[in-house]
Amino acid sequence: MPSRATVLIHGRSFPGPPVFDLRHRAPGGGTLSTQRVLARAGIDTFAPSLLGFGRSTRFNTGLDDPGNASLRPFLPDGSCAHPEGCDRSHIPIFPLDQQGTLLLNNPLDGQRRAHSSNHRFGRTDLWVRDIRQVIDDAIARAKPSDGKVTLVGWSFGGQLVARTLYAANPVLPDSAAVIAKVDRAVFLDSFFGTPTEEVMPPGGFTSFPVALNPLAQIGGAWVMPPGRDAACTxxxxPDSPEQFRAQNVEEDRLGSTWGGDDPDHPTGFVRSPTFSSYGWNTTVAQQLTTPALVIHGLDDTLAPPSNSTAIYSNLPVANKVLVQVQCASHALHLEGCSGPRCTPEAGTPYGGRPGHPWFGPHATFQAATVEWIKNGTFDGAARGHFIVNESGVAHPAGTTSGPTR
Incomplete structure (x- = not known):
């Protein structure tokens, strides 16, 4: 049997281990850990926390300083009315005045602080450099039979994977040599639509290095459109967001002590670095040469499902598959299924057994990723657009898989 290796790239807010190795049981007795499932299939896995995330270096004067969270905005005329300074944010995902709204009592003791760094933490190619290093390390350690790895990117990680595979990257040399080390790619709930290269925004880049994600709101990745929670039983x-929260605390002990009025009972945060975002759009997609599996939840409210259609339609490679999953949100790879809808009246859940229920989107993602890494196919097909219905049955888009409950 040939040996395989894969590198899994996390998104913008959470580090690699909680995203891809969630230590939690899944419906049917399985696991929500992507890494465990791939390992059982004989695939070596590497899920790094990129620079500034998780247990990587945070820099004592950078992300470890609560005074480097955002301050109040500049006035419309560009002036600042506050002695500690003001901030701008060129990306809405990095909100302003997190010092005043989240940290003022703990740990700032009632007073906003001037920054020790007045710059965004990084940019896309910073983490592309990280990914290149992990690719080489994975090949050296796992010794895959073909000398290559499969790249898997979730959310913002999809953008980073795409930039890694972009031969025309003018920032980092030797892109062709890196691309030659990657046999296939997986884009899971990927962001899409950024500029090809870094462009200075009219007001300038984000002027602070650290963003905060409240632990109390960590379930946002599971959010669905109104009414869909009731349909997508x-x-x-159960308890998976809590486990996700607990593992993020393990990865960010300092951030978990911030927030709230009482330092002995903090509300806690996951800290993540700010950045400039670019490198994943139609232009980039049309130049990718790596076979790609694009998989997306049709109930994703954070990255629109139309992203997946745009990515798939613009990829020029012959070996490409689009899988869109009903009753799946942005946390597709961590989601389950319960109740009558999980047992199809016709057909067998993809990756499952006849007569047995669908265990949920996580099971579809796990089975699809294993098949793609090993064979470059989904349900035996090397190309095509598939819909996985609310009972887990896969069928080509535009056809029907039969009635479900």
Whole structure:
């Protein structure tokens, strides 16, 4: 049997281990850990926390300083009315005045602080450099039979994977040599539509290095459109957001001590670095040469499902598959299923057994990723657009898989 290796790239807010190795049981007795499932299939996995995330270096004067969270905005005329300074944010995902709204009592003791760094933490190619290093390390350690790895990117990680595979990257040399080390790619709930290269915004880049994600709101990745929670029974596996929260605390002990009025009972945060975002759009997609599996939840409210259609339609490679999953949100790879809808009246859940229920989107993602890494196919097909219905049955888009409950 040939040996395989894969590198899994996390998104903008959470580090690699909680995203891809969630230590939680899944419906049917399985696991929500992507890494465990791939390992059982004989695939070596590497899920790094990129620079500035998780247990990587945070820099004592950078992300470890609560005074480097955002301050109040500049006035419309560009002036600042506050002695500690003001901030700008060129990306809405990095909100302003997190010092005043989240940290003022703990740990700032009632007073906003001037920054020790007045710059965004990084940019896309900073983490592309990280990914290149991990690719080489994975090949050296796992010794895959073909000398290559499969790249898997979730959310913002999809953008980073795409930039890694972009031969025309003018920032980092030797892109062709890196691309030759990657046999296939997986884009999971990927962001899409950024500029090809870094462009200075009219007001300038984000002027602070650290963004805060409240632990109390960590379930946002599971959010679905109104009414869909009731239809998509069991999509949140009981206690899985709590386990996700606990593992993020393990990865960011300092951030978990911030917030609230009482330092002995903090509300806690996951800290993540700010950045400039670019490198994943139609232009880039049309130049990718790596076979790609694009998989997306049709109930994703954070990255629109139309992203997946745009990515797939613009990829020029012959070996490409699009899988869109009903009753799946942005946390597709961590979601389950319960109740009558999980047992199809016709057909067999993809990756499952006849007569047995669908265990949820996580099971579809796990089975699809294993098949793609090993064979470059989904349900035996090397090309095509598939829909996985609310009972887990896969069928080509535009056809029907039969009635479900």
């Amino acid at each position: 069991g999509h949140i596996v």
